[in-house]
Amino acid sequence: MTLIDLANPTRFLALTARVLPWLAAATVILLAVGLYQSALAPDDYQQGATVKIMFIHVPNAWLSMFVWGVMSIASLGTLVWRHPLADVAAKAAAPIGAAFTFLALFTGSLWGRPMWGTYWEWDARLTSMLILFLMYLGLMALWRAVDDPSRAARAAAVLTLVGAINLPIIKFSVDWWNTLHQPASVMRMGGSSLDKSFLIPLLVMAVAFTLLFVTLHIAAMRNEILRRRVRSLQMMQASRVAFSSEVGTGSREENASKGAA
Amino acid sequence: MIMSLGPYASFIVTSYAAAALVVVILIGWIVLDYRSQTQRLRELDRSGVTRRSGRSAVDTPRTIT
Numbered sequence: 577m578t579l580i581d582l583a584n585p586t587r588f589l590a591l592t593a594r595v596l597p598w599l600a601a602a603t604v605i606l607l608a609v610g611l612y613q614s615a616l617a618p619d620d621y622q623q624g625a626t627v628k629i630m631f632i633h634v635p636n637a638w639l640s641m642f643v644w645g646v647m648s649i650a651s652l653g654t655l656v657w658r659h660p661l662a663d664v665a666a667k668a669a670a671p672i673g674a675a676f677t678f679l680a681l682f683t684g685s686l687w688g689r690p691m692w693g694t695y696w697e698w699d700a701r702l703t704s705m706l707i708l709f710l711m712y713l714g715l716m717a718l719w720r721a722v723d724d725p726s727r728a729a730r731a732a733a734v735l736t737l738v739g740a741i742n743l744p745i746i747k748f749s750v751d752w753w754n755t756l757h758q759p760a761s762v763m764r765m766g767g768s769s770l771d772k773s774f775l776i777p778l779l780v781m782a783v784a785f786t787l788l789f790v791t792l793h794i795a796a797m798r799n800e801i802l803r804r805r806v807r808s809l810q811m812m813q814a815s816r817v818a819f820s821s822e823v824g825t826g827s828r829e830e831n832a833s834k835g836a837a
Numbered sequence: 838m839i840m841s842l843g844p845y846a847s848f849i850v851t852s853y854a855a856a857a858l859v860v861v862i863l864i865g866w867i868v869l870d871y872r873s874q875t876q877r878l879r880e881l882d883r884s885g886v887t888r889r890s891g892r893s894a895v896d897t898p899r900t901i902t
Binding site: 615619624625626628629632633636671672675678679682683686687689690788792795796798799802803805806809810812813816 | 840841842843844845846848849851852853855856859860862863864866867870871874875877878881884886
């Protein structure tokens with residue numbers, strides 16, 4: 577099956593039916609392994625046991641940006657290639673991305689209280705992440721505000737691509753500004769600075785959460801395709817009712833005019 | 838072996854509980870949404886509305902949900 581074949585929503589639905597059980601099973605297994613490894617990870621010499629929050633916080637922070645990246649590619653698909661599933665993919669990803677961003681902010685805040693002495697600090701990394709969360713909410717509101725899915729898709733695609741400017745700001749905020757948030761320790765020049773006992777559980781959790789996103793995203797895309805099918809059938813039903821009532825009115829008027837003649 | 842989470846155990850447990858809760862809410866929302874859409878398609882099918890291709894409104898493959 578090629579990418580072109582997936583442009584057909586019915587074929588995409590058939591594919592989701594085949595892959596979703598496997599994806600769900602792989603996600604559950606990898607999450608279980610990741611949680612087990614996180615539980616066994618030693619305490620950090622500075623953070624103590626609160627380092628365990630990182631195994632949840634970091635994957636969610638990565639995914640919050642990754643999901644926006646997926647939505648940006650989908651937005652290009654909407655605006656440039658007009659792929660029929662592109663705006664479905666973008667719309668379905670937004671609530672999942674918002675949930676991951678919320679979790680990144682929430683768990684980061686819970687880690688910050690014992691480590692920094694504060695739940696929140698208006699520094700560049702935290703503020704740019706909050707802006708990302710608000711942009712997710714704004715996009716979801718935009719999709720709900722416009723009735724016609726194709727019009728909503730174009731407006732949302734433009735907003736998504738403009739919002740993508742925030743991604744490098746989030747990534748490099750810790751380098752560009754003097755922030756309370758520590759600089760990158762995994763994806764950085766010269767390799768990871770983390771010990772293997774922390775790095776392995778972190779990477780397993782990151783892959784597990786990515787698989788979770790892929791599973792939820794495909795399921796949400798399937799729902800969106802079905803929602804659009806419902807909408808188009810309801811419109812067909814409404815137009816049939818309108819047409820039959822028009823025909824009924826027309827024939828009554830015709831009969832009335834014949835009678836009068 | 839009982840895991841010792843130190844003096845900040847409540848912060849760690851709350852983080853994991855929040856993550857679990859949000860993931861469960863996401864899964865629940867997606868499953869309920871799927872059921873709602875397939876239910877609406879079945880109702881449209883029963884009322885005799887068919888797709889332009891002539892296929893039944895409920896032409897959805899079987900899934901785990």
